Amino acid sequence: MDHELHTSEEIKTVENVEKKLREEAKLLLAEKKVDVLVGYEAGTLPMTATPCFITAPEEADRLVWNAFCVQNLAKFVQDLISLHRQSQQRVKPEARTRKVVGVVARGCTTRSLVIQLQERQFNRDDIFVVGVPCGGYVDKCKVAARVAGQEIREASLVGDQLSVKTAGEAKTLPLGEILADNCLTCRFNNPVISDLMIGSPAPAMAPESEYAGVEAHEKLSLAERWSYFEKEMAKCIRCNACRQVCPSCYCPVCFAEQSQPQWVGISEDETDTQVFQIMRLYHMVGRCVDCGSCVAVCPMGVDLRTFLKKLDKDVFELFGNRAGSSLEDLPPLSQFKEDDREDFIYDPQKAK
């Protein structure tokens, strides 16, 4: 491979990765190393990329890799494998087939895969991770704000510039200004596990400021924090899109739909929505990789990240664990240490 292209110019790197990805995908499918490859293809609207499932080498040219690829594909890996396993349950043991799911994975996707592996959703050899370096993805809301909410007719990425055309005007926006918040402060923009790495590692983002939003929020008074939570959750229409898209939300029956016991009320009372959100957010302790999929799909623009990031911060502060960063580590709530911090324990002697 032309190595200078990887390092010298950003533009060629991204296109190169895409080209290389297609070549490798063809090989993987032709050699039957994977039965299906989960990747991204161009969406039907400008500035979109949709998840796609490639099963034949000749389809591999549909694959794309660019800054419009938003969704965390680990969700589909778990879906495909669990569906396949279900389908094999009634098959005679000698007739059972194995299915290897390949996945085009950026840093956060691999972290989600690590979490699913830690939680024994599948075996390491059930998946084939095609790692890609990631420079972050475009936050559509930020672009919309820059073009005053007009419909975007055309969009193209050239290097680190995004050119958009609306009905009235054409604009060029630097990528650095329109990347999603979670991408800007991403700590793991290169895959943590991979069977095949495409392209050279992406340059680091700015992880040192990843908790800046949380720290600012912590400084607010209790009443301000509550009113912010109330305001954000009042937007929620409980469409469950955040749950559907989250790679860590794979329970066959979600607590939100359980009726015995009924965890979450179905009334219009705002506390039912708040409790749903608290419970879903709390399920993400040590399991949220900050991929931003839930934020990207939320039709109401609920600020979930402020709350998810807090859980991430606490888990790191208390237990020194970063979700999905290592295959050897156990999930933080599945383990304990004898000397875990106890400062929150109520002591009647000290309270006096």
Add this chain to the structure above:
Amino acid sequence: MSENQAPSSWEPKIVAIVCNWCTYAGADLAGISRIQYPPNVRIIRVPCTGRINPFYVVKALQAGADGVLVSGCHPGECHYLTGNLSARRKFATLKRFLSYIGVEGDRTMFTWVSASEGERFSQVIKGVTEAVRALGPARNLVKQL
């Protein structure tokens, strides 16, 4: 809840979720030793603090509890060896998270009371009741319908 609306006659309602082996026995000891503690507490007995789903706490708050107390065996004394150690991690994050979203920290309390600590049980209940009384009736997260 309706009685929360009348501040003059308001008394805090506290849900105490306690483990069968230590704190419940500790409460029993407080009872047979005739140690007084406030009647504001409603005790729910569970096998182990490790069995407590953190949602119980959230659910109790939504159902109108002014405070929730979770209490189990001291670390290292769990009947099931490590249930309370797993619980400790859950509640450390839960307490921080609830206070982050705007539920007062003193509404969710976690402590350890062993089977021989009847006196401590009474002190805990007194302390928690006073702390919750100081906060007043719960408003946030309480279902009104």
